[in-house]
Amino acid sequence: MRNSREPFPMPAVPRSFKKYILFQIVGISLIIYIWYIINGGFIPKFLVPRLPFLDVGPDVxxxxxxxxxxxxxxxxxxxxxxxxxxxxxxxxxxxxxxxxxxxxxxxxxxxxxxxxxxxxxxxxxxxxxxxxxxxxxxxxxxxxxxxxxxxxxxxxxxxxxxxxxxxxxxxxxxxxxxxxxxxxxxxxxxxxxxxxxxxxxxxxxxxxxxxxxxxxxxxxxxxxxxxxxxxxxxxxxxxxxxxxxxxxxxxxxxxxxxxxxxxxxxxxxxxxxxxxxxxxxxxxxxxxxxxxxxxxxxxxxxxxxxxxxxxxxxxxxxxxxxxxxxxDHFALKRDEVMFKHDMWLKMGFHRQKNSILASTEAIILASPLVYIITKSKYLPTSEIYIQGRIRFFNRNNREAEDYRTGLDIYLRATKYDSFEEIVGIRCFIGVGGEVEVTGSNLPEKIEKFRNTARVTPTSSNCYRFKIVDEKYRVTIAVQPLHDCTTLESVEEEVEMVPLVKVEIPSRLTSNEQRPFILKMDDVKRQGLIDEISVKHKL
The missing domain is CATH 3.20.20.190 (Phosphatidylinositol (PI) phosphodiesterase)
Known part of the structure; x- marks a missing residue:
């Protein structure tokens, strides 16, 4: 007797029927394709403005x-x-x-x-x-x-x-x-x-x-x-x-x-x-x-x-x-150095209107309430460095403050969930050309360190920078730029001379990977970053 749990055998489909179905599919597909080509779309062009359900009007x-x-x-x-x-x-x-x-x-x-x-x-x-x-x-x-x-x-x-x-x-x-x-x-x-x-x-x-x-x-x-x-x-x-x-x-x-x-x-x-x-x-x-x-x-x-x-x-x-x-060459070069938004995360109150204005071309940090961090994390090593270009705007006509109004770049950040208490090494580039490397909210047991320098700003309010965290030492190079607008001002491979070198206290050295963080220090300027990248020395 046949086991009731076994499925009944299905009858074989004739080969001629399969061909018939295939020809039907091919024929219908060909008709649809010809219709699309002739009419410039599935809906004929002459009918588009006459279809009431499309609610076509002068805003089409x-x-x-x-x-x-x-x-x-x-x-x-x-x-x-x-x-x-x-x-x-x-x-x-x-x-x-x-x-x-x-x-x-x-x-x-x-x-x-x-x-x-x-x-x-x-x-x-x-x-x-x-x-x-x-x-x-x-x-x-x-x-x-x-x-x-x-x-x-x-x-x-x-x-x-x-x-x-x-x-x-x-x-x-x-x-x-x-x-x-x-x-x-x-x-x-x-x-x-x-x-x-x-x-x-x-x-x-x-x-x-x-x-x-x-x-x-x-x-x-x-x-x-x-x-x-x-x-x-x-x-x-x-x-x-x-x-x-x-x-x-x-x-x-x-x-x-x-x-x-x-x-x-x-x-x-x-x-x-x-x-x-x-x-x-x-x-x-x-x-x-x-x-x-x-x-x-x-x-x-x-x-x-x-x-x-x-x-x-x-x-x-x-x-x-x-x-x-x-x-041309400079447009291709820009591909290599321009801001890549998919490599960064937004932090802080970035839903506040205009506090952060991002694009595939550049990002504007308009408030210290927001900041961006790299999605990837990095070890302190001389083989890795971060470099970029920052331009400052004074949209609110406010007086700048020395060693306060500018861009903060944090290294080795161990705490960064609050914009007021980022813990790490702070590298600062000021509107007036001030450059500073110091600790940020570090425990009292770590000895304090600080080194500063100053470069002569230009009318463009624009600076190129390069920061290397060498584990036992941090170096920062800052170059004021006269031209920050033309296509030809895109970064070329020119070695930048370190301006500030700071020895890092032994208690602060670490083999843990940390992100880089970029943040405006106060509300007196807005910062445009249109070139920023983390690079590895060859």
Whole structure:
């Protein structure tokens, strides 16, 4: 008799049936692939703005609307579309995705200025098409639009027109609203009142992509210029003050000014979640390596390019996915020395707003309530050293205190769960060039030790340092830097001469592994660390 616990034998599946199933799977997969290629996605492009469940409106993202495979550099722009002829041509051009135009009041800046917004860019004061007529030209198309405002007087009138137009003709395509709201490299004072602009935008046309930029101007040698850390920090403060959390946000930067600005712009984007739009001004001297550096640092979906130049665009299209092979020497060198956030841990009250501002490019320690420690621990040995670059900022306009205002770097820390009681060896670099090595909260049985020196600070408020813990002795080298902004200022392999040498008490020597700790000593300065690494001598 058959054992009831044994499973019944399953009938064999005919081989012809298996082939049938395989052919069905292959056929369906091929149909899906062809559908995706033809329509540019699973949802046909022409249906995207018409699907009510997607709630598509003027705040729809370009990558969603245009189906660009997550690559913002594929979005194509028509710039300065400020006439009837230009807007008609742009609407017919299948290669154009976004139409960019400028808005002023007719008679801008003259005694005959009116309250009618027209499409023109200063110094022009008039156009053959008003904003209202311009919107009528684009309402039946599938292009996105970007409006650049050049006067605060034109903003409220224009956004009211935009609001009324949207209510009658729902804008199911991307709408960007742009203004230069801060003073930038070589730029003049802003003509857009920031508070008035933001309040008006939030009140009249909140559903859009908000594009913000800095005023700029042309100089003889733009390669020495940059969007400075102060400029991007001001932009961060502004964004946080106005709470754009639920708004698509883009920052706009001029390509010829980005040679020395990639770390700053990436830091800003990382701390706001915004994207970057890089535009090229006609006549600016640009090198291809700058385009590649931007393409390399920013992820595909986070950087747009409006280059307005066929050769630059061709170079970008060819090398966008292989940009690292096109970087110059200093950009590659920065890869080796820049701050690597995945090697550090945050400690203290880092949830306090702006107390710590980290990025893949740099970290800002803005308060002594926070500090960072290495994830790995190290033995005291002459074969291992920590080196980096620190730049000090005085955002609160406070007087510095000698041997107090600066950066603390702790070695052999045995207790570091409280920012007030870090126990170990403290190496200090002061704003005024002070250098000190001493004990920190050590037991009374350990004899006290201290050694100091001073270097002459520079106007950059920037120092490079190297610290070696040799078990029985600690040495620290500090070098003031005149240039802490240009790409070429990245660290080269130059031997630094020790400035301070301190013999360590025998009771403090240890064979235990300990982390390195970085912390600001007081609130009178903020510290930017954009180069920091722990290295092993070969």
């Amino acid at each position: 993202g370009c990558l969603v609307f245009f189906n660009k495979d997550g690559d913002a550099s594929k979005v194509r722009w028509a710039r300065e579309v400020n006439s009837r002829e230009a807007v008609k041509a742009a609407m017919k051009d299948d290669k154009v995705d976004m139409i960019a135009a400028d808005v002023i009041l007719r008679g801008h800046g003259t005694t005959s200025q009116t309250l009618v917004p027209v499409m023109a860019r200063p110094p022009k004061t008039n156009s053959d098409i008003t904003l209202s007529d311009w919107l009528q030209e684009i309402k039946f198309g599938s292009k996105g639009i970007k409006l650049h405002f050049h006067s605060i007087e034109s903003v409220e009138i224009s956004l009211q027109i935009l609001k009324d137009f949207n209510e009658l003709n729902p804008m199911k395509y991307p709408v960007w609203i742009h203004a230069d709201v801060l003073q930038g490299p070589h730029g003049g004072p802003t003509v857009i009142d920031l508070q008035r602009f933001v309040k008006t935008q939030k009140r009249l046309f909140p559903r859009c992509t908000l594009s913000l930029g800095w005023t700029t101007a042309t100089q003889t040698d733009m390669r020495q210029s940059a969007y400075t850390w102060e400029m991007v920090w001001d932009m961060l403060d502004m964004v946080q003050e106005w709470d754009f959390e639920n708004q698509l946000l883009v920052f706009q930067a001029r390509l010829s000014l980005t040679h020395n600005s990639v770390p700053q712009l990436k830091w800003l984007a990382d701390n706001t979640g915004a994207s970057l739009m890089v535009w090229n001004a006609d006549g600016d001297a640009v090198i291809n390596e700058d385009i590649m550096h931007l393409a390399y640092r920013f992820s595909l979906e986070k950087i747009y390019f409006d280059l307005g130049h066929p050769e630059l665009q061709l170079h970008l299209d060819r090398h966008r996915y292989y940009s690292r092979t096109k970087l």
